Amino acid sequence: MAADSPFVSDVPAAAALDAWREACAATGCPPRVDAVRVPVAEAVGRVTAEPVWARRSSPAFDASGMDGIAVRAADTVGAAETTPVLLRDFAVVDTGDPLPEGYDAVVMREHVHRVGEAAEVRAAVPPYQHVRSIGEDIAAAELLLPAGHRLRPVDVAAAAAAGAVELSVRRAPVVVVVPTGDEIRPIGTDPAPGEILDTNSLMLAAQARELGCEARVTPIVADDPAVIMQTLQEATAEADLVVLVAGSSAGRDDYTARVVAKAGTLAVHGVAVRPGHPVVLGAVEATPVLGAPGYPVSAALTFDIFAAPLLAALEGAAPRERPTTTARLARKLASNVGMDDWVRVRLGRVGGDVVATPLPRGAGVLTSLVRADGLLVVPAGLEGHHAGEQVRVELLRGLGEIGRTIVAIGSHDLVLDVAASALRTDDPLVTLAGSNVGSLGGLVALRDGLCHLAGSHLLDPATGEYTLPYVDKILGAEDVAVVRLVHRDQGLIVAPGNPLGISGIEDLARGGVRYVNRQRGAGTRALLDHELSRRGLDPAQVDGYSREEHTHLAVAAAVAAGRADAGLGILAAARAFGLDFVPVAREPYDLVLRASTLDEPLLAPLWELLARPAFRDEVEALGGYSCAETGRRIR
Amino acid sequence: MAADSPFVSDVPAAAALDAWREACAATGCPPRVDAVRVPVAEAVGRVTAEPVWARRSSPAFDASGMDGIAVRAADTVGAAETTPVLLRDFAVVDTGDPLPEGYDAVVMREHVHRVGEAAEVRAAVPPYQHVRSIGEDIAAAELLLPAGHRLRPVDVAAAAAAGAVELSVRRAPVVVVVPTGDEIRPIGTDPAPGEILDTNSLMLAAQARELGCEARVTPIVADDPAVIMQTLQEATAEADLVVLVAGSSAGRDDYTARVVAKAGTLAVHGVAVRPGHPVVLGAVEATPVLGAPGYPVSAALTFDIFAAPLLAALEGAAPRERPTTTARLARKLASNVGMDDWVRVRLGRVGGDVVATPLPRGAGVLTSLVRADGLLVVPAGLEGHHAGEQVRVELLRGLGEIGRTIVAIGSHDLVLDVAASALRTDDPLVTLAGSNVGSLGGLVALRDGLCHLAGSHLLDPATGEYTLPYVDKILGAEDVAVVRLVHRDQGLIVAPGNPLGISGIEDLARGGVRYVNRQRGAGTRALLDHELSRRGLDPAQVDGYSREEHTHLAVAAAVAAGRADAGLGILAAARAFGLDFVPVAREPYDLVLRASTLDEPLLAPLWELLARPAFRDEVEALGGYSCAETGRRIR
Missing domain, CATH: 3.40.980.10 (MoaB/Mog-like domain)
Structure with missing residues (x-):
């Protein structure tokens, strides 16, 4: 250009x-970079510039390896349970004491019976029993550490034991x-x-x-x-x-x-x-x-x-490596041939498998890296991976922690954020990780074994019933439990003071109102469709119907920025941006899961949290929420 | 007691x-510990004391996602290769620029042909193409980080982008x-x-x-x-x-x-x-x-x-975890029932398998931790593991580095230390890790697929020939290569000035000489046995024959400490401790390996090193070594 x-x-x-x-x-x-000599205590984390050869042996003397008595092994010959030997020539020693001159073995104190000034031994001991030989740990002149070694606490301790006071290391x-x-x-x-x-x-x-x-x-x-x-x-x-x-x-x-x-x-x-x-x-x-x-x-x-x-x-050191794991890819992943594609993934252990769910791939989405548990590199030669394929992932978080992560995929609600935060504050080992793919996507993810929980608020236009008809359709009747999270108000998020005087769904079709929609499969979009169809309105009449955002907050952000005049979403999102809110419906928001996992230890902290009055108060204080049925199993 | x-x-x-x-x-x-507020830049490595909620959106405005021109999508309708559209109303934008008022899409500059003041576009673009929406990365009011999260560089950057200047973290x-x-x-x-x-x-x-x-x-x-x-x-x-x-x-x-x-x-x-x-x-x-x-x-x-x-x-954070791997246990491992046994292991990738070789288990042997690539915990309920069992190992070193480690098991020689050090100095990614189990143990380890190289100098008393007869016996004739490392002098290591006037092997049997021996299976012990038998001497005549050390240096250390008067070993070990040396024999020290692995990239740096004159000079300067045949394949 x-x-x-x-x-x-x-x-x-x-x-x-x-x-x-x-x-x-x-x-x-x-x-x-240059080599510098630094005291051993300051050398931790640095890289050796030259090999470290031992200057002294450790131990530097034959030492007692136990608390007990130093003896001459020859004096104990013949000692046995039935024929104890009474020793008068011995020396009491503690672990680490030099072996006194003239003795060549140690008897553990548990095996010694003191009889006045003498010691009774009931087993013969071989020479050098429980003796740590000089140089047992380090022999002078041996290679302790090579050059190019990044020093850890044990390394500097060993170097100091081998006589080093300073070490030659690369400066930072x-x-x-x-x-x-x-x-x-x-x-x-x-x-x-x-x-x-x-x-x-x-x-x-x-x-x-x-x-x-x-x-x-x-x-x-x-x-x-x-x-x-x-x-x-x-x-x-x-x-x-x-x-x-x-x-x-x-x-x-x-x-x-x-x-x-x-x-x-x-x-x-x-x-x-x-x-x-x-x-x-x-x-x-x-x-x-x-x-x-x-x-x-x-x-x-x-x-x-x-x-x-x-x-x-x-x-002069080996680069640090990230540990890796294999994981099952949650969904198809297309990738440009000719480019190594560094895909950020969330990981969760679901039904024994580690499952990798790709996060947003934009170079500008730093939160994709913040939220990532791992990096999946699709090499330049590959067009991508199929859903369900086993892939190699570089770990950004420990597998143990990942194993204690509750994976929630589905609709977005602030209550999940509040719950995630509360769970973690209680126990730093518990993580609740949410991926926002809409209610429908969550149910499909649950069906495919990609998550523990699917957050859902999908309205069935035919029955006016929420979530359960979709659960039947997608998951079948078997092994499904549905737990109510909250009731919440959905409404039109509009600019402060509602300058366009929007009073309800019908105003979206009147022209001059720029709407911002949610993505396909989102419960909020289904709600809009339902409300439009109830009124005999056509989506084509809504300016901005095709403009999609993926969360309530993103919708509110678009309104706050003046890029849209209205968007359907929850009150809490409107409040977060200081926007006005025109109520449209109160709807239930449920957690769908496999009934067989209800009693898993992984989920126990969540059920405890939902039962806690302080948590319910915190949620209701957000505005637009009712916790009257929170935690109730509705199926 | x-x-x-x-x-x-x-x-x-x-x-x-x-x-x-x-x-x-x-x-x-x-x-x-208390929570403190610190500037974001100082918060890295600390743990969040409270959740971090986004205060601003990022991007805070709709932005161009590409270098190109901002257009109205509607103006491009109908544009195609054969029907280009000439736009006069557009704005040149770079990546990150705010989308100028009135435009709703961006065309990449590669797809724009400038015609005077106008721009030719050959494809229709949908609204919001290449536009980064406000809040695409972070939406104000969303939960960015939970409490109890150890902050990484990406986290503080995201927090700063979300409007944080300080963060509430736990003090160290x-x-x-x-x-x-x-x-x-x-x-x-x-x-x-x-x-x-x-x-x-x-x-x-x-x-x-x-x-x-x-x-x-x-x-x-x-x-x-x-x-x-x-x-x-x-x-x-x-x-x-x-x-x-x-x-x-x-x-x-x-x-x-x-x-x-x-x-x-x-x-x-x-x-x-x-x-x-x-x-x-x-x-x-x-x-x-x-x-x-x-x-x-x-x-x-x-x-x-x-x-x-x-x-x-x-x-308030999750403890750090070590990554783990499964490995094949090189040898039987007995463990006390009732105690968790933390066994330090060396790891190497041999023939596709990760092999774990237990290191010395004494609580005083810090070098066992220095040399460990992993920790194998034998839980209190287990009596141990069988050789060849697959075990879970906590990693202390990356698997990539472990995969580039040449595992040498067998006899100990300082030349291997020198080689290890030189290889690492050349390339920090190359490690030569030696385990000293004696010549015979090395050949057995090679047979069992536990190492790449076995260092050996085993004298066959029947033929007077070194190593090859044992190779035939233990490894068979197939797929074995033997590469000469060095010739070296073996002799009696004695106190400075040789106060007992020891002149050769026969003096060991004369009485009044405390000998320190090497362990069973060590080539040096076989050499002693051979030299004794040549002279018609009985091991029982040697005071200290049953006292075993596992390396030349440990033998020299025992002599240096005055705990023994003589021990058979190499000149370099005597020199390291400033001891005297009475030559007994010059022997070849060879590297035995699978012939099929000779050309593996893993070993290439070693062969290059052995051919290098500077390395040979360094070895010969140690004293008691000849490199005349170094690197020669003798089988």
Whole structure:
């Protein structure tokens, strides 16, 4: 489109990393950060710069391995239950005491009977019984730790036992993060429309620190190539890696690639990774430079994929690895051939299986990473995965914790958020994880064994009955329980003061009202359809019927932003945004589950919570909720 | 034995933890550390004290999701390859720009052809294409993070995007470590015989810091109950957990249990965990107290098993979990019924299987924890495991790294240490892990698929030939390769100046010479047997023939300590301890492996190393080695 836009290519991740390393080497970037000698206590977390050979043995003397008496083994020959031997020549020893000169074995105190000054022994002992030989743990001159080893508490303790007082380790690499962009504002300010808070620098610096690096963030730099270049060059003076945030693509104000090319070497511009595609890898003044995209998920993953291995190499250590698990994929997952696709997934243990449910895939949806239990990488060569396929997932949360997670898939309601929060406060091991796919999607997920609970409020237009007809249709009559969560008010969420004077559903068809709808399969959409059809109205008459949001809060947000004039949703969502609310219906919201799982320990904390008056009070205080039937099993 | 010794019981770990928690609650220990408000940037690693609800939406406005032009979707109706539409009303936008008023979709710049001031579009676009809706990532008022969540970089970034400037988190728990013992000396001092360096405090404080705690170590306290009590009481004033190190058993100088009982509440004395048995759990002045055993492995594991969950609970967070794997057990493992047995294992991927080889099990062998890739817990109810059984192992090292580990089991030689160190320095991802079980044990391990390489120097007394006859016998003729590592001198390691005037093997039988032998199956022992039999000498004539050590260095250490007068071993071991050496034989030391694995990428770095002149020079500089045939395949 613009003649001066550099082309963003699709270099495979491994090739990009290789090209970056080569460019760094070619331009004189040091292969390792310097070695420094530090006291053992400060060496934890650092990487050994040279092997650690033992200077002393440990134990440094033959020591008693038990509390008891030191004896000469030869003196105990013949001792037995029926023929005890009375020893007068022995020494009382405690565990760890040096074995006194002249003795060569220890008898445990439990096996010694004191008779005046003598000791009676009822079993012969072999020489060196319960003696810890000199060097049993560490022999002087042996290799204790290789170079390139990240030191843990046990390592430094062993090194100290082997005579080390200081260790030669790699100093912490220094990462300087340079935020760029005219629209970027520091955290703590109140951004005007169109402005964005600098959350990426906060995150990237924290990611660097998590890897054991020192990290510094420069002031925000405007979209001015000269200033970016100057800041970059200053940063290289103190940094082992400079991360330029945003401007890595090929938009009008994207200068990173050009600045890096001008100031040093541009090795890669664009990688075959999604999210993350417009990545810049290069070197300036013998310092590696990473240009990270501004989308937060891209920025986070780019750091993981490219910066983390480079920083590990600078320390001479193996990169940290995430543990993995296999999981059953909850639904079909399409992926671009030619791009590694880093898909964030929620994990839950349902019926013995670990189930992976993909989260929203947009590069801008940071909460997809916040909520993720794992990362599923669909490699460039694959078109995706089928539903039910066993896939390999990198874990972001422990499998034990995942096993104690109640997976709720279905309709969204704030009460589930409140419950999740209350459960976790009671017991940090209990997680209630909700995925919002609408009521219908929840019932299907329950049928397919993808969740423990389906939150549902689906109105059957034929019977006017909620949820149960769908339960029969989708799940059959067997092994299904339905527990009432709440009754709640649904209504039209409108701007404060209701400027368009909307009084009910019929106003949506009058023209001049921009509606924002929920997605197909959402109970709230079914409610709208029902209310429209009751009034003989056609969805085509509703302006914005095809505009879909996935939660009540997103609908309210759209109204609050003035992008829509009305949307159907719950009172709590309207209140959260300070909006007005025109009631339409009071409806039950139920939890559907397998009856056979009702008594599972996993769910017990939830049932206890629903019975708790304080919880019910908290829910009703949200407004628009009634807990009169909360916790009642209605089927 | 002593009347005043308290009894050390065997409380199962879970019951002990429960009893400790109850005692803490009953004596007024706070269930959680205080909540504090900290800036988001300082909140990483801390645990949320309350849920984080979004205060603003992100994005806070409808934004362009792509670089391109903002259009009205309605204007593009009918556009197609053959019927392009020329738009005059549009706005150029970059990714992240607010969608300009009046437009409702974005066309990617790659799909736009500029024609003068106009833009040609060749496909119709639906409304809201490439538009990021307000709240797409975060909707104001939604639950972003629950209480009890340990904050990661993505979490604080999302919280900041949602309007948080500060977060309410639990402050870091404070752990005070109190080292006790008359024989304990600070690190950095030169301990006299019988004295022990205070490596436990170093380790325990580092373990606490690794969990995100603040940790402080008091000066070393003598074995005086009054002083211990005073130090303990002072420590409780500032600590959320006090760890008293050593003195937790029932020896003469073990005061921990009595002091805790006197100053507060003693909940548990002795747990059914090995190593770790003599553990003290209690509370003093509303502060939990852990009495950790002095054996370093016991101390480390005790902290893991008891302190870590308590500290996580104080933060209101789920305890950290180690990932696990299943592995094939290399050999039979017996275990005490009634005790959870925490067995340290080495792991290697051999022929597709993860193989777990138990390491030495003594509570004093800290290197068993240093060298461990995993922990295998044999629960109290089990007598152990059979060889070849699939067992569950908690991982201490990533499976990826484990997969790049060359597992060498067999005879010990320093050249393997030197090689391990050199390989790791070249590439931090390559590990050469040796287990010393003697030459014969190595060949058996190779046969059983437990290792990649068996280091061997087994002399066949019948033929005078090394290794090959045993290879035939144990491994058969098929699929075996033998690569020469080195020739090395074996000789008698004797005290400096050779005070007993030992000139050869025959002197071992002359009386007055205390010998230290190697274990059965060790090539060096076979060499001794061969040399004795050549001279018509009987092993019974050798004083100390039955005293076994497992490595050359341990033999040298025994001689250096004056516990033995002579032992057969390599020159390098004698040199390491500044000892004299009486040559006996020059022998080949070979690496035996499956021929089919010779070309595996895993082993390539080793073959490259053996061919490197600098490596050969380094080995020969150790003394007593010849590299003339290093790397040559002799079968």
